[in-house]
Amino acid sequence: xxxxxxxxxxxxxxxxxxxxxxxxxxxxxxxxxxxxxxxxxxxxxxxxxxxxxxxxxxxxxxxxxxxxxxxxxxxxxxxxxxxxxxxxxxxxxxxxxxxxxxxxxxxxxxxxxxxx
Amino acid sequence: xxxxxxxxxxxxxxxxxxxxxxxxxxxxxxxxxxxxxxxxxxxxxxxxxxxxxxxxxxxxxxxxxxxxxxxxxxxxxxxxxxxxxxxxxxxxxxxxxxxxxxxxxxxxxxxxxxx
Numbered sequence: 209x210x211x212x213x214x215x216x217x218x219x220x221x222x223x224x225x226x227x228x229x230x231x232x233x234x235x236x237x238x239x240x241x242x243x244x245x246x247x248x249x250x251x252x253x254x255x256x257x258x259x260x261x262x263x264x265x266x267x268x269x270x271x272x273x274x275x276x277x278x279x280x281x282x283x284x285x286x287x288x289x290x291x292x293x294x295x296x297x298x299x300x301x302x303x304x305x306x307x308x309x310x311x312x313x314x315x316x317x318x319x320x321x322x323x324x
Numbered sequence: 325x326x327x328x329x330x331x332x333x334x335x336x337x338x339x340x341x342x343x344x345x346x347x348x349x350x351x352x353x354x355x356x357x358x359x360x361x362x363x364x365x366x367x368x369x370x371x372x373x374x375x376x377x378x379x380x381x382x383x384x385x386x387x388x389x390x391x392x393x394x395x396x397x398x399x400x401x402x403x404x405x406x407x408x409x410x411x412x413x414x415x416x417x418x419x420x421x422x423x424x425x426x427x428x429x430x431x432x433x434x435x436x437x438x439x
Contacts, residue, residue: 239425241425241427243429249431249432250414250429250430250431250432251368251414251429251432253426253427253428253429256425256426258425264425264426266426267426299367299368301368303425305425310356310373310375310418312358312370312373313358313360313368313370313427314370315360315367315368315369316367317366317367318367
């Protein structure tokens with residue numbers, strides 16, 4: 209079946225502009241995660257959604273970052289007034305949810321964001 | 325603070341030799357533990373996980389990992405490395421009883437397998 213998809217695959221934007229990154233999770237997956245991977249570094253947790261619960265936004269680096277998930281499926285990560293330090297690969301993942309938190313995550317190919 | 329450590333930035337192994345990629349964690353309770361792999365120009369893929377039970381878990385591509393509670397470690401192993409195993413490996417920990425799914429990833433270890 210279809211995996212996690214992300215769009216665009218690459219985005220070049222000028223400093224100060226807003227960008228929107230999209231994630232389509234695997235059908236039936238109730239948990240959705242956003243991570244940031246900077247060059248040569250590990251994954252930085254940004255936010256996750258689980259069903260209808262309030263999202264865990266504890267990883268968002270500043271109030272310029274926000275995310276929403278519409279209808280329990282597609283998610284959009286928005287970065288306002290982009291800065292050069294926002295340049296990174298933004299990864300989306302999804303997993304089964306429910307009471308057990310033991311499910312593995314399935315990752316999308318990522319969106320490479322370059323802020324000039 | 326909760327954390328995951330992968331003490332080696334890079335591991336070099338000759339093809340056919342056993343490999344170990346180390347991971348230790350600092351999380352209270354009994355966390356869920358995961359290994360993921362990122363091949364060049366490809367997305368992150370799940371390898372294996374420890375939830376409960378037998379301390380030795382087996383995963384994809386012949387990999388296995390050993391959970392050691394006393395040492396709070398979850399080292400990734402393979403008896404005989406292949407050149408195609410060369411990739412970036414991430415250890416991840418999901419703290420228990422947090423009421424959620426937040427996952428903490430290590431910084432990653434790059435594995436080079438030489439022919």
